[in-house]
Amino acid sequence: MxxxxxxxxxxxxxxxxxxxxxxxxxxxxxxxxxxxxxxxxxxxxxxRGAVTVGNGGFVGTGNGTLTKANPAASADAQAGDYKIVCVEKTTDSGLFAVRRPDGTIDGYAVPGTPYTGQVKFSLADGATDFAQGDTFTLPVTVAAxxxxxxxxxxxxxxxxxxxxxxxxxxxxxxxxxxxxxxxxxxxxxxxxxxxxxxxxxxxxxxxxxxxxxxxxxxxxxxxxx
CATH class of the missing domain: 2.40.300.10 (Head decoration protein D)
Structure with a gap:
């Protein structure tokens, strides 16, 4: 040519x-x-269209909080429930594994430090410490x-x-x-x-x-x- x-x-x-x-x-x-x-x-x-993070629930004994970031997810977030699970109890803190809907680990979060993985949020400790197994859920939907x-x-x-x-x-x-x-x-x-x-x-x-x-x-x- x-x-x-x-x-x-x-x-x-x-x-x-x-x-x-x-x-x-x-x-x-x-x-x-x-x-x-x-x-x-x-x-x-x-x-893939817009990614939306809903307000999930909490199951456990601690009375700390989870606050979503804005935006609350990266563009490559998976559809389904993200589980933020306390895997290590410490006084006034704790270590949380962030599990994707497909079961893989997205990363680890600690209270007081913003978490910026496929989902984005901040944890805050409460008067009652988190216990191992305490779980926050963030439901993610991905538009077609x-x-x-x-x-x-x-x-x-x-x-x-x-x-x-x-x-x-x-x-x-x-x-x-x-x-x-x-x-x-x-x-x-x-x-x-x-x-x-x-x-x-x-x-x-x-x-x-x-x-x-x-x-x-x-x-x-x-x-x-």
């Missing part, structure tokens, strides 16, 4: 059933800047994402940091403008040309390798040709 030759579908797509592998997607309007895609732009999909397509954003936490396909058209969805229809390669079995892919500016070799693995999971095999 010469410097002045526009990219076409064949610069990216090397094989597969177009009626099955291609999909008419929706390119989300820009928010803060234009969403610009070219033929071959690697795409992500918005699958729009499922719209945007250029792959490796720093995002709304789902668009995961490869969802490859653009087969050149489009610009302007900042604050309208969503646009976009033809994209989103599944296989199909073959894409490696030299036709357009990655985010600054993407490292490791990030590109991870992206190629994500395309592979979609059935899209990328080959140098």
């Amino acid at each position: 010469t410097a002045h030759e526009p990219k076409t579908l064949t610069h990216v797509f090397a094989g597969g059933d177009q009626t099955f592998c291609f999909e008419q997607e929706t390119l989300a309007a820009g928010s803060g800047s234009d969403n610009v895609v070219d033929v071959g732009t690697v795409l992500g999909r918005i699958t 994402g729009s499922t719209k397509i945007v250029p792959l954003n490796l720093s995002a936490t709304d789902g668009s940091q995961i490869v969802a396909g490859v653009s087969l058209q050149k489009k610009v969805a302007t900042d604050g403008g309208a969503d646009l229809p976009l033809l994209a390669l989103v599944r296989g079995p199909s073959i894409a040309r490696e030299q036709g892919l357009v990655w985010p500016v600054g993407a490292t070799d490791d990030q590109k390798a991870a992206g190629l693995a994500q395309l592979n999971k979609l059935g899209i095999i990328v080959r140098a040709s």
Whole structure:
């Protein structure tokens, strides 16, 4: 391809059933800047919306308090109940394990020090000390994402940091403008040309390798040709 030759579908797509592998997607309007895609732009999909932390309960003998921060969660918080459990009793304090809904440990919190993990809060000791097993619960809900397509954003936490396909058209969805229809390669079995892919500016070799693995999971095999 010469410097002045526009990219076409064949610069990216090397094989597969177009009626099955291609999909008419929706390119989300820009928010803060234009969403610009070219033929071959690697795409992500918005699958997560707003994260909300409710007012959970407390079970135990201590009479200290938990105060949510504002915001009370990071964008990558999981949906479900976070358990803040006292695992070590001490006078006028205590050590609390913060357990995610999937059962893994998010971190450890102590009264008097703000906790800033997937959930964010502060604990305060009361007149009656916390006891081992005392548990606060913070219920987290995650709204559904729009499922719209945007250029792959490796720093995002709304789902668009995961490869969802490859653009087969050149489009610009302007900042604050309208969503646009976009033809994209989103599944296989199909073959894409490696030299036709357009990655985010600054993407490292490791990030590109991870992206190629994500395309592979979609059935899209990328080959140098």
